[in-house]
Amino acid sequence: MPDNLTQSPNFSAIDFLRTRSLANVVQAEIERMIVDGELKPNERVNENGLSQQLGVSRGPIREACSALAAMGLIEIIPNRGFFIRALSNDEAQDLSEARAAVFGCMAMMLAERVTDAQIAILRALLQRMDEIVELGDYHVYYPVNLEFHKQIGEMAGNNRLHLIYQSFVRELHIQRYRALASQDVLKISNAEHREIVDALESRDPIRALTAGRAHILNGIVRTRNAGRPGETAASAPSKPARKSRTAPNATGKS
Amino acid sequence: MPDNLTQSPNFSAIDFLRTRSLANVVQAEIERMIVDGELKPNERVNENGLSQQLGVSRGPIREACSALAAMGLIEIIPNRGFFIRALSNDEAQDLSEARAAVFGCMAMMLAERVTDAQIAILRALLQRMDEIVELGDYHVYYPVNLEFHKQIGEMAGNNRLHLIYQSFVRELHIQRYRALASQDVLKISNAEHREIVDALESRDPIRALTAGRAHILNGIVRTRNAGRPGETAASAPSKPARKSRTAPNATGKS
DNA sequence: ACAATACTGTTGACAATTAACAGTTGACGT
DNA sequence: ACGTCAACTGTTAATTGTCAACAGTATTGT
Numbered sequence: 001m002p003d004n005l006t007q008s009p010n011f012s013a014i015d016f017l018r019t020r021s022l023a024n025v026v027q028a029e030i031e032r033m034i035v036d037g038e039l040k041p042n043e044r045v046n047e048n049g050l051s052q053q054l055g056v057s058r059g060p061i062r063e064a065c066s067a068l069a070a071m072g073l074i075e076i077i078p079n080r081g082f083f084i085r086a087l088s089n090d091e092a093q094d095l096s097e098a099r100a101a102v103f104g105c106m107a108m109m110l111a112e113r114v115t116d117a118q119i120a121i122l123r124a125l126l127q128r129m130d131e132i133v134e135l136g137d138y139h140v141y142y143p144v145n146l147e148f149h150k151q152i153g154e155m156a157g158n159n160r161l162h163l164i165y166q167s168f169v170r171e172l173h174i175q176r177y178r179a180l181a182s183q184d185v186l187k188i189s190n191a192e193h194r195e196i197v198d199a200l201e202s203r204d205p206i207r208a209l210t211a212g213r214a215h216i217l218n219g220i221v222r223t224r225n226a227g228r229p230g231e232t233a234a235s236a237p238s239k240p241a242r243k244s245r246t247a248p249n250a251t252g253k254s
Numbered sequence: 255m256p257d258n259l260t261q262s263p264n265f266s267a268i269d270f271l272r273t274r275s276l277a278n279v280v281q282a283e284i285e286r287m288i289v290d291g292e293l294k295p296n297e298r299v300n301e302n303g304l305s306q307q308l309g310v311s312r313g314p315i316r317e318a319c320s321a322l323a324a325m326g327l328i329e330i331i332p333n334r335g336f337f338i339r340a341l342s343n344d345e346a347q348d349l350s351e352a353r354a355a356v357f358g359c360m361a362m363m364l365a366e367r368v369t370d371a372q373i374a375i376l377r378a379l380l381q382r383m384d385e386i387v388e389l390g391d392y393h394v395y396y397p398v399n400l401e402f403h404k405q406i407g408e409m410a411g412n413n414r415l416h417l418i419y420q421s422f423v424r425e426l427h428i429q430r431y432r433a434l435a436s437q438d439v440l441k442i443s444n445a446e447h448r449e450i451v452d453a454l455e456s457r458d459p460i461r462a463l464t465a466g467r468a469h470i471l472n473g474i475v476r477t478r479n480a481g482r483p484g485e486t487a488a489s490a491p492s493k494p495a496r497k498s499r500t501a502p503n504a505t506g507k508s
Numbered sequence: 509a510c511a512a513t514a515c516t517g518t519t520g521a522c523a524a525t526t527a528a529c530a531g532t533t534g535a536c537g538t
Numbered sequence: 539a540c541g542t543c544a545a546c547t548g549t550t551a552a553t554t555g556t557c558a559a560c561a562g563t564a565t566t567g568t
Contacts, residue, residue: 021332021517023320048553057519059313062555063320066277070324072417078275079525081554091413098415101363105355159345161352163326164418206460275555302515311557316517333563335516 022056027064029054034073034084034174041086041175045074073171087175096177096220099168103149104213106156106165107196111208114200118155122197125151129190136183148193152212179223192218276310281318283308288327288338288428295340295429299328327425341429347474350431353422354470357403360410360419361450361466365459372409376451379405383444390437402447406466433477446472 030050033039045065047058054061065082068074075083087095110118125148132141149169153162172178181189192215199207284304287293299319301312308315319336322328329339341349364372379402386395403423407416426432435443446469453461 023517044553046553058554059316059518062313063317066317067320067324070321079554080527094412094414097363097412098418101359101412101415102356105359109351109355158348158351158355160348161355164352209463277555298515300515312516313556333516 022060023063023067026050026054026056026060027067030064030068031073031170031174035176039084041084043084044080045082045084047081071167071171073174087177092172092175092177093220095168095172096216099165099172100213100216100220102161102165102168103152103216104209106153106158106161107200107212108205108209109158109161110152110156111200111203111205113157114155114203119197119201122148122151122200126190126193126197129186129193133183133186133190136186138181138186141181141186145189145193152196177223179219181222185222188222189215189219276314277317277321280304280308280310280314281321284318284322285327285428289430293338295338297338298334299336299338301335325421325425327428341431346426346429346431349422349426350470350474353419353426354467354474356415356419356422357406357470358463358467360407360412360415361454362459362463363412363415364406364410365454365457365462367411368409368454368457373451373455376402376405376454380444380447380451383440383447387437387440387444390440392435392440395435395440399443399447406450431477433473435476439476442476443469443473 030039030045039045045061047061050061051058065074065076069076069082073085075085077083125144129141129144129148132144146169150166153165156162179185192211196208196211196215199211284293284299293299299315301315304310304315305312316336319328319330323330323336327339329337331337379398383395383398383402386398400423404420407419410416433439446465450462450465450469453465
């Protein structure tokens with residue numbers, strides 16, 4: 001249970017995250033709650049409850065939710081409130097494909113301008129991942145893998161595209177569409193990484209695009225086969241169905 | 255001067271736009287103000303002034319700004335407030351390239367699954383644009399051009415990517431990076447459209463990607479040559495230099 | 509440098525809307 | 539005609555949407 005956020009006399013780590021104000025902290029906290037399952041998909045965000053729980057008034061919470069809604073993580077229903085957005089399987093598929101497309105594009109753009117020094121950096125990461133693959137420890141592999149992707153995004157030189165990509169990754173993460181992997185999968189994954197770097201080194205944009213896109217798409221397939229075919233979408237109640245009297249028969253008095 | 259939004263006893267068109275609440279209306283209004291130049295880049299959003307001007311309290315305005323900030327149209331500086339985001343030339347370039355990349359991706363994905371019926375629809379639009387080119391009227395051409403791009407986005411079958419693309423277009427529009435075009439430019443533009451459709455018809459993803467991306471990138475070059483090399487970024491003061499309490503009387507308590 | 513001031517960040521309270529509950533009416537089957 | 543059931547209506551509790559006021563911060567003028 002998170003402590004009171006505002007009036008603690010001596011500041012904790014919260015003061016650190018305070019890039020803007022409470023609204024920002026609240027936003028991060030809500031994202032965390034979604035990741036940790038404290039807020040489930042299709043659930044309403046109870047503003048009173050949250051404000052009480054976080055020791056903050058409703059204003060910052062509403063601001064945070066508005067921002068989250070603009071990012072697509074929260075849905076707004078008029079006079080009903082903010083709802084945690086649940087991705088249907090189709091939407092998750094779209095999101096993953098979009099991620100693949102954007103990543104492919106970044107690889108393509110990078111191939112058009114990559115320097116030898118950058119290649120060297122990527123190869124170094126590649127080697128580190130190779131070593132980790134031998135250990136077969138996914139939890140060590142994952143952050144390096146993330147770093148590899150992030151490097152490509154930054155090297156591609158298009159900040160906007162990179163931001164989009166990062167938001168995709170984060171949203172998929174929040175929605176618990178994460179790859180879990182055996183050693184074999186890690187090996188394949190890194191082989192694809194190598195193909196990407198090779199494509200970059202050959203300065204072949206199309207090849208880089210293809211390799212980058214395929215890498216993400218393959219990851220989707222692997223995730224699916226790994227046995228979580230969309231736990232959020234499948235099990236959740238379909239919609240916040242309002243079962244009031246107005247719905248079924250429009251007899252209506254006039 | 256817009257009328258009071260809240261307590262009009264008989265509803266006007268406002269009730270129509272009211273998908274959520276005042277915050278939504280305010281958001282749309284702010285976007286309009288940016289487009290119309292009432293809010294200039296790097297200018298601070300005076301919450302008091304706006305609230306007074308719109309007849310709304312500051313709450314909805316802050317929510318709207320939070321959403322806009324999440325979309326990248328507004329920048330937040332702690333304890334200074336919300337600022338209309340100004341795109342530097344580099345950022346505008348990034349944005350345009352990102353748009354080109356995403357559009358190219360959509361074309362590519364469409365090429366992998368396009369039906370003959372869809373091709374026919376695109377060809378029909380193509381022909382209409384051909385006819386308009388003869389007239390040389392940009393203002394007639396533009397909406398059809400928009401429709402063409404939108405169709406491709408929808409046909410590509412990836413909603414998320416399409417949304418991103420639309421937000422790019424809108425942001426560029428808001429930032430006044432609009433193409434103005436002579437008849438020659440229109441002719442070239444539509445020739446590129448035709449190449450895209452040809453690529454789609456040949457079911458060649460790479461060709462479609464290349465054609466789609468090139469079309470947007472060429473558009474950037476054309477816009478630049480047309481003589482507005484970034485009026486917003488070039489002329490604006492580099493950073494929020496608050497010159498004075500320009501809004502003369504924002505506070506007037508009562 | 510210091511005081512005045514305008515403005516943001518935040519809060520608590522109020523009004524409006526909604527969903528749920530209980531009570532009533534009407535119809536249908538037995 | 540009686541009893542059961544379904545649908546409809548009025549009321550209540552809960553929650554959202556909005557506002558006005560307070561406290562803290564950065565900026566301006568002297």
